[in-house]
Amino acid sequence: MDEMRLLRRLGQEVPPATPEQLAAPRDRLLAAMTAPSAPPMTARRSARRGWRVVLGGVAAAGVAAAVASVVVLAPDPIGGGVPAARADASQVLRHAAAAALRTPDVTPGPDQFIYSRSQEGQATRESWLSVDGTRNGLVREGEGGDGMEAVIPGCRNGRAAMVKGGRVVPGRTEPCSPRPAYRPDLPVDATAMRAYLVEHASGVPGSVNSIGKDVLQLAGGYLRPQSRAALYEAAAAVPGLRAVENVRDGAGRSGIGIAWPSTNGSGEIVLVFHPETYAFLGVSETSAVLVLAVVDEVDQTA
Template sequence: MDDLRLLQQVGQEIPLATPDQLAPTRDRILAAMTPTPAASPAPTTIRREARRRWRFVFGGVAAAGLAAAIVSVFVLAPDRVGGDVPAAKADARQVLRDAAAAALRLPDVAPRPDQFIYTRSQEGRNLHESWLSVDGTRDGLIRTTSADGKTEDLHPGCRDGRRNAERGNLVVPGRTEPCTPEPNYLDLPTDAAAMGAYLAEHRSGEPGSVNAAGKDVMDLGYGYLRPQSRAALYEAAAAVPGLRAVENVKDGAGRPGIGITWPTQGGTGDIVLVFDAKSYAFLGVSGSSAVLALSVVDKVGQTG
């Protein structure tokens, strides 16, 4: 059973922390993420890794850009224990903290370097399946099923600094090209303060860009994360200013849920992340895409 299905079945009994218990974490986040005048420009690691990882699977979503910048933040404790507030009165930060509590109930599976991250997703009427190498050295596969039929794109791994050359989505027989392995699993921080610092350090948007922060949380949510890292991501996201809960939204597969939105720049419309109203599993992006399955497998073609 993959983690998304399991999350649909778990309860909401685990109590969340009190404001007094959260105070030290809040202080650490503020200390870690407040920029200093002498700070050097942060690298763009998240943008580079995320764009390649999802460029075939979520073309429309990845094209929007991936970034993170969470600065001058604070953590709010939910008014009630997770799951007690109905969707009609949901608070954006509380939904994210409920999602963090729910993530901690998932099985903790540490991917091995020789394994693959399997994702089944939907974007419009297209169904995508991908098997991407955990450490980036093994050949993966991306399969798309649409009204026009089924296509398969090889995703060459990088071994000893070389990988099979591609022209378009086809591998050129007998030719290789220089490369650097790009892992498709990130061993991310496991607490909110460290996750906030990681996002700030690896931002590719401008400091303080709420729009960029939302996009990065979106991208990392699509990927495979171990429970503590996923919980830390949602807790850090809960500290982003300007969040808003949206009722009666649906992901790209038509599944209903609670939406969390960050305002975009330039009047292009809000990005709405959709969470299941009962399990608080991340479902996808409203009107755009949906994650249907996410798991660690031993070989290409295996689904769980």
């Protein structure tokens, strides 16, 4: 099961509700998400155009939405914290926020691509997605020539190449909107990120399940360290999360999980973090992103 199917499942689990039913939970979520908290520490990093930076571990977002999968560089272990196996969910997420700020702050150029390699069971996936969404990208599943390969068309001046069977149809275009693999406009502090998650909720307002879907989708995109830290800090304020020890991501790597509540008794989605570095590894028993790099062209790898 890939991330987009997880996201769809999360969305399908949210039952229809009346405005009267939504009022109370929305007020509670707004209160929790907008409560003031200490901002995460900041870091100054220089960004150099043309770097190819290998980073280390987040869950893959779906190819269908043309969202880049991201892996955050695993920093040195963070000293002085509560051991992961005994930490609660908010502690793990705040450690993950601090870890994010220890990664290189690289701003991709608009003409570059986000390369990722992910694993789901025995299946592998590689993708090259346009940073600004205007250039043709590529998705490849399987090993060698035995798998599927499909062009992800870039969007320029409101038109994109028509793709059929994974290949561009010569001379044919269709209307489009760019889907950038990098979001430079996301908030860089926890308070603003909380407000952003509430304002841009894609599901039922006030639903923790819906917020979980949005956090997972954002975590699967390429974020600068400040935005990723803000996302984890905002998630730490969501009620009902639970830390789970001794879980494994889709590649079998062991870590500590953050169990996100689900509805209708269908089970929780567990996001897996490294037990020492707090790098985001993937989704429990489902997926793992192994490599991410900022590259200059399709087919270039880290």
